[in-house]
Every structure is written in structure tokens, then in C-alpha cells.
Amino acid sequence: MESWIELLLRDDGTSLLGWEDESLLPELQAWPAEHAVDRLAGHPDPLLARKTALLALEHGERWVAHSEMIASAGG
Known part of the structure; x- marks a missing residue:
């Protein structure tokens, strides 16, 4: 997840999957x-579980929540 989360959050299936057909992207998200x-709760990066949870949101909502999360984390 650590290496894929930013691609999944950006809906960047081409970079993640390596092909143009992004039909599997919703399943991968x-x-x-x-x-x-839940499995990521103890990960050294405290934001990884929270970023992963954002994948449940629609793209527009995801980026608003992501921006707010990063701002509140001081980043």
C-alpha cells in the first residue's frame, strides 16, 4: 500500500497497472x-491507514478530504 496509495488516490491506473484499460481500477481501490x-493501523506512517480509507470516497470528495487530512497533519 505504501508504494501504491498515491497512484490509487489519483485514479492513476495507467501507472499502477501498466496498461491503458483502467476498468480494474475501481476494484483495486x-x-x-x-x-x-485495519491492518495498516500499526504502520510506521500514521497517515497510511487514513489515506487508504479515503479510497472509499468518490474522486472529488477524496481530494477534499485528502487536502484537509494533510493540512491537519502539518504537511
Whole structure:
């Protein structure tokens, strides 16, 4: 997740998947949002679980929440 989260948040399936067909991207975003958030709770990067949870949001909502999260974290 650490290396993929920014690509998943940006809906950048081309870089992530390596091909132009991004039809699998919603599934790739849904799985971590549903299954990985709890597992990432103890990760050294405290924002990784929170970023992963943002994948459950629609793209526009995701970026508003992401911006607010980064601002509140001081970054």
C-alpha cells in the first residue's frame, strides 16, 4: 500500500497497472478501502491507514478530504 496509495488516490491506473484499460481500477481501490485499513493501523506512517480509507470516497470528495487530512497533519 505504501508504494501504491498515491497512484490509487489519483485514479492513476495507467501507472499502477501498466496498461491503458483502467476498468480494474475501481476494484483495486475498493479492496484496500474495505480490507486493509485495519491492518495498516500499526504502520510506521500514521497517515497510511487514513489515506487508504479515503479510497472509499468518490474522486472529488477524496481530494477534499485528502487536502484537509494533510493540512491537519502539518504537511
